[in-house]
Amino acid sequence: MSIKTRHSDEFIEALTAQLAGLRRYATALSGNATEADDLVQSCIERALLQAEQLQEMNRFGGWLRSILHNLFIDEMRRRQRQGVSVDLADVENHVAVISPAHDHAAEIDLERAMTSLSFEHRQILLLVGLEGLNYREVADELSVPMGTVMSRLARARERLRAAMGREDVSS
Amino acid sequence: MTNPSFISDEDLHAYIDGELDSARADLISAAAARDNVLAARIASYRADKERIARVYGPLVHKPLPTAWLNTIERARRPRTPLMQRRGLLAIAASAALAAVGATSYRYFAAPNADAILDEALAAQTNATLSTSVGGPEVAEQTLASTLELPVKAPDLSRLGYKLARVNVYANVVNGNAVKLDYTSADNRTVGVYIRKSLGDVRFDMLKRGPTRICVWQDDVVGTVIMGDMSAGEMLRVASLAYSSMSG
Numbered sequence: 001m002s003i004k005t006r007h008s009d010e011f012i013e014a015l016t017a018q019l020a021g022l023r024r025y026a027t028a029l030s031g032n033a034t035e036a037d038d039l040v041q042s043c044i045e046r047a048l049l050q051a052e053q054l055q056e057m058n059r060f061g062g063w064l065r066s067i068l069h070n071l072f073i074d075e076m077r078r079r080q081r082q083g084v085s086v087d088l089a090d091v092e093n094h095v096a097v098i099s100p101a102h103d104h105a106a107e108i109d110l111e112r113a114m115t116s117l118s119f120e121h122r123q124i125l126l127l128v129g130l131e132g133l134n135y136r137e138v139a140d141e142l143s144v145p146m147g148t149v150m151s152r153l154a155r156a157r158e159r160l161r162a163a164m165g166r167e168d169v170s171s
Numbered sequence: 172m173t174n175p176s177f178i179s180d181e182d183l184h185a186y187i188d189g190e191l192d193s194a195r196a197d198l199i200s201a202a203a204a205r206d207n208v209l210a211a212r213i214a215s216y217r218a219d220k221e222r223i224a225r226v227y228g229p230l231v232h233k234p235l236p237t238a239w240l241n242t243i244e245r246a247r248r249p250r251t252p253l254m255q256r257r258g259l260l261a262i263a264a265s266a267a268l269a270a271v272g273a274t275s276y277r278y279f280a281a282p283n284a285d286a287i288l289d290e291a292l293a294a295q296t297n298a299t300l301s302t303s304v305g306g307p308e309v310a311e312q313t314l315a316s317t318l319e320l321p322v323k324a325p326d327l328s329r330l331g332y333k334l335a336r337v338n339v340y341a342n343v344v345n346g347n348a349v350k351l352d353y354t355s356a357d358n359r360t361v362g363v364y365i366r367k368s369l370g371d372v373r374f375d376m377l378k379r380g381p382t383r384i385c386v387w388q389d390d391v392v393g394t395v396i397m398g399d400m401s402a403g404e405m406l407r408v409a410s411l412a413y414s415s416m417s418g
Binding site: 006007008009012013015016017019020021023024027028037040041044045048106107110111114125126128129130134135147150151153154157158160161164166 | 180181183184185188190215216219220222223224225226227228230231232233235236238239240242243244246247248249328329330331407
C-alpha cells in the first residue's frame with residue numbers, strides 16, 4: 001500500500017511510540033499473534049491515511065485502538081460469513097511463547113477463556129486490566145455512559161471466571 | 172453471588188479498580204473485613220485482573236517488525252534545511268538555557284581537544300567498574316549513587332530504544348561516569364555517557380566514522396550520545412534524552 005500523504009514529526013513519533021502497546025493490545029484481543037500483526041499493519045496504514053481525523057494528540061492511543069477495533073470487527077464479520085473459527089492450538093502456541101513456564105496451564109486457561117468471550121467483554125477487560133484506563137477514559141473511548149462501563153465490566157469479569165471453569169467463591 | 176445487599180456487583184468491581192470514593196470504599200473494606208466470603212470474592216477478581224496484566228503485559232517487549240517502522244518513516248514529511256536548522260537551534264537553545272548562568276555555547280563545532288568526548292570514546296574500550304542489566308530503576312539508582320546528580324535516566328522508548336545495560340566507569344577526571352546502553356528492536360544501539368560537568372557549556376554535533384555523536388554539557392551534567400544514525404535521528408534522540416533527563 002502506498003501512503004502518499006506526508007505527516008509531521010510529531011504525528012510520526014507519536015504513532016511509532018504507540019506501536020508496541022498497540023500490538024500487545026491487538027494480540028490480547030485477537031488471541032493470535034499472526035492475526036494481531038496483520039491488524040496492526042492495517043491499523044498503521046489506516047492511521048496514516050486518516051490522520052486528519054485525529055482531534056487531539058493526547059488521545060492518540062485511543063484513536064488508534066478505535067481504528068483497530070473497527071478493523072477487528074470487520075475481520076470477525078468476514079470470518080463469520082466464511083465460517084472460519086479460532087483454532088485453539090494457535091492460542092496454546094501463542095501462550096507458550098509469552099508465558100513463564102511455571103504457570104503455563106493457568107495462562108492457557110486464561111487465553112482460552114478470553115477467546116471465548118464476546119468482543120465487547122474482551123475489549124473492556126483489556127482496556128481496564130491491561131491498558132490501565134480508568135472508567136472515565138473507557139467511557140470516553142467507547143462513547144458509552146459510565147454506568148455502561150461498570151455493568152459491562154462486572155458481567156465480563158463474571159463470564160471470564162465462568163469460562164475458566166471456576167465457581168464463584170460465594171456460590 | 173452473595174454480596175451484602177448494600178454492595179452491587181458494579182460497586183464491587185469499582186472498588187477493585189480503585190474507582191470508588193473513599194467513603195464508599197471504606198464501607199466495602201469494612202464489610203470485607205467482617206465477611207470472609209466477600210473478601211475471597213474480591214481477592215479472586217483481583218487475581219484475575221492481575222493475571223491479564225501478567226500474561227499479556229510482556230508482549231510489549233516483543234521486537235517490532237522493521238516493515239512497520241519503515242512504512243511510518245516513509246510517511247514523514249520531508250524537513251527542509253531551514254526547518255532542520257531551526258529544530259537544531261531550538262534544541263541547542265534549550266540545552267543552553269537549562270544551564271544555570273550559561274553565557275555561551277558552541278554550535279555544530281568539532282573540537283580537536285575535547286576532554287569529555289575523548290573520555291566517552293575511551294570508555295568504549297576501557298574496562299568497566301561494573302555492568303548491570305536492568306531497567307530505568309537500576310539506571311537511576313546507579314546515576315544517583317555514582318554521580319550524585321539530580322538526573323533521571325533518559326527514556327528513549329518513544330523512539331524505539333530500550334535500556335539494555337548500565338555501565339559504570341571509574342577514575343575518569345573528577346570521579347566516575349555512567350554509560351547507559353540502549354538497543355532497538357532492529358538491533359540499533361545508542362550509548363548515553365553521563366558524568367559531572369567539566370565546565371564549559373556546549374552543544375555539539377559531529378561524526379566519527381559511521382558514528383554520529385552529540386555532546387551537550389551544562390554546568391551540572393556532561394552528556395555524550397553516540398550511535399550509528401542520521402543527524403535527524405540523533406537530534407530526536409538528543410532532544411528526548413535531554414527532556415526526559417531533566418523532566
